[in-house]
Amino acid sequence: MISFDDAMSLLADNIVPLDAEVVALADAAERRLAEDVVARLPSPRKTVSAMDGYAVRLKTVAAGSTLRIVGESRPGRPHLTSIAKGEAVRIFTGAPIPENADGVIIQEYAERDGDNVRFAEGFGPSAHVRHRGSDFDKGDVLLSSGTKLDPGSLVAAAAADLAEVRVHRRPIVALLATGDELAAPGFASKDPYAIPDSITFALASQIVREGGTVMARSLAKDDLPGLEKQAGGLLPTADIVVVTGGASVGERDFAKPMFKSHGLELIFDRVAIKPGKPVWLGRAAEKLVLGLPGNPTSAMVTARLFLRPILAMMQGGEGSHSWRRMALTGDIPATGERETFARAAWEEDGLRPLSNQDSGVQGGLARAEWLIRCPPGRNALSAGSLVPAIQF
Numbered sequence: 499m500i501s502f503d504d505a506m507s508l509l510a511d512n513i514v515p516l517d518a519e520v521v522a523l524a525d526a527a528e529r530r531l532a533e534d535v536v537a538r539l540p541s542p543r544k545t546v547s548a549m550d551g552y553a554v555r556l557k558t559v560a561a562g563s564t565l566r567i568v569g570e571s572r573p574g575r576p577h578l579t580s581i582a583k584g585e586a587v588r589i590f591t592g593a594p595i596p597e598n599a600d601g602v603i604i605q606e607y608a609e610r611d612g613d614n615v616r617f618a619e620g621f622g623p624s625a626h627v628r629h630r631g632s633d634f635d636k637g638d639v640l641l642s643s644g645t646k647l648d649p650g651s652l653v654a655a656a657a658a659d660l661a662e663v664r665v666h667r668r669p670i671v672a673l674l675a676t677g678d679e680l681a682a683p684g685f686a687s688k689d690p691y692a693i694p695d696s697i698t699f700a701l702a703s704q705i706v707r708e709g710g711t712v713m714a715r716s717l718a719k720d721d722l723p724g725l726e727k728q729a730g731g732l733l734p735t736a737d738i739v740v741v742t743g744g745a746s747v748g749e750r751d752f753a754k755p756m757f758k759s760h761g762l763e764l765i766f767d768r769v770a771i772k773p774g775k776p777v778w779l780g781r782a783a784e785k786l787v788l789g790l791p792g793n794p795t796s797a798m799v800t801a802r803l804f805l806r807p808i809l810a811m812m813q814g815g816e817g818s819h820s821w822r823r824m825a826l827t828g829d830i831p832a833t834g835e836r837e838t839f840a841r842a843a844w845e846e847d848g849l850r851p852l853s854n855q856d857s858g859v860q861g862g863l864a865r866a867e868w869l870i871r872c873p874p875g876r877n878a879l880s881a882g883s884l885v886p887a888i889q890f
């Protein structure tokens with residue numbers, strides 16, 4: 499059994515990014531860049547007005563004096579010609595200012611009379627001007643390779659004037675839930691010993707959130723020859739097969755044996771964490787295989803801790819967790835010998851650990867929005883303590 503940190507290092511050593519492809523910016527949301535985004539234009543492109551009003555040479559304007567309006571500057575239809583003393587240009591937000599203008603007086607201070615304008619006391623001192631390149635310059639690197647194109651990054655990529663971007667291919671993921679007792683939700687009530695498969699739906703959602711494509715989501719009985727055959731069907735097409743259940747030490751725990759005849763080589767097997775100790779990662783037929791424990795909370799925690807980073811790394815992302823220090827609003831008991839990841843709900847003043855921390859919990863997962871990292875062998879913590887946490 500290895501530590502959580504050692505398991506994360508093994509991910510970093512073993513996961514390589516998938517190939518890159520070029521996609522239209524309209525199809526690039528939530529994909530990860532396979533190259534830096536370099537601005538092809540400065541922003542703003544010209545020095546422009548930040549408000550609707552009148553462009554002037556500020557030092558030459560006094561409240562009450564009359565200025566002659568010599569033109570109009572609109573975005574895309576600028577008036578760039580220099581203005582003389584006593585002149586102003588009507589201007590709108592985003593329009594370039596005349597060459598020698600240095601400020602804009604907003605129209606709320608203006609009294610217009612035909613081609614003349616006077617300004618009331620109190621305009622300024624703000625010039626209401628955005629200077630060329632004040633946001634970014636042509637040639638600036640706006641986004642680095644590996645960045646996920648979230649809404650803010652899409653604004654930056656579009657503002658850089660890119661029609662398309664190079665991104666890493668989406669990982670193709672096959673999900674296989676093992677267990678004789680499993681039934682599709684909606685069909686468990688018919689059999690007194692069946693339980694609904696709750697995990698694969700949540701895993702599919704996590705995979706899509708992390709940019710992956712779910713190629714298959716199937717249930718399988720605990721029957722080794724049948725499982726070997728299913729593995730053989732999934733491995734050729736998938737980039738990674740995620741198998742749930744059967745990860746423990748029982749005679750009918752076939753998650754690893756089913757990949758043996760496909761040449762399974764383990765990268766790690768069991769991690770000193772709670773919940774999720776039986777999690778394992780390997781390679782079979784040159785594809786990644788991740789085994790998650792069957793207990794629903796354990797499966798969700800190990801998917802968050804390992805599957806999400808693996809998918810990010812396959813798309814060129816760093817895959818490391820960004821732990822944030824958050825305040826507790828409830829108590830956490832002392833930890834045992836395994837590093838513990840406590841599920842917590844978000845409250846206005848911090849994180850409240852859920853009262854039921856059992857690894858079989860299903861209903862409570864709906865309130866488990868954060869995961870708190872608790873080192874092994876630590877004393878109990880009370881409300882107010884700061885703890886490292888990630889969104890779950």
Ligand SMILES: Nc1nc2c(c(=O)[nH]1)N[C@H]1C(S)=C(S)[C@@H](COP(=O)(O)OP(=O)(O)OC[C@H]3O[C@@H](n4cnc5c(N)ncnc54)[C@H](O)[C@@H]3O)O[C@H]1N2
Pocket residue numbers: 675676677679680693694695696697698742743744745746747751773774775776790791792793794796857
């Ligand atoms: N003697 C030992 N027993 C166990 C150990 C151990 O070290 N020694 N480890 C325990 C830990 S920790 C975990 S976690 C579980 C994991 O076991 P498996 O991965 O083999 O999971 P299963 O036995 O298949 O299932 C456990 C539990 O979860 C339910 N389950 C399974 N799949 C689903 C699904 N898709 N949707 C909903 N629920 C599911 C299953 O019915 C069982 O109740 O092993 C401990 N045992």
Ligand code: MOO
Pocket residue numbers: 771772773774775776791793796857858
């Ligand atoms: O640690 Mo196991 O992951 O649920 O109970």
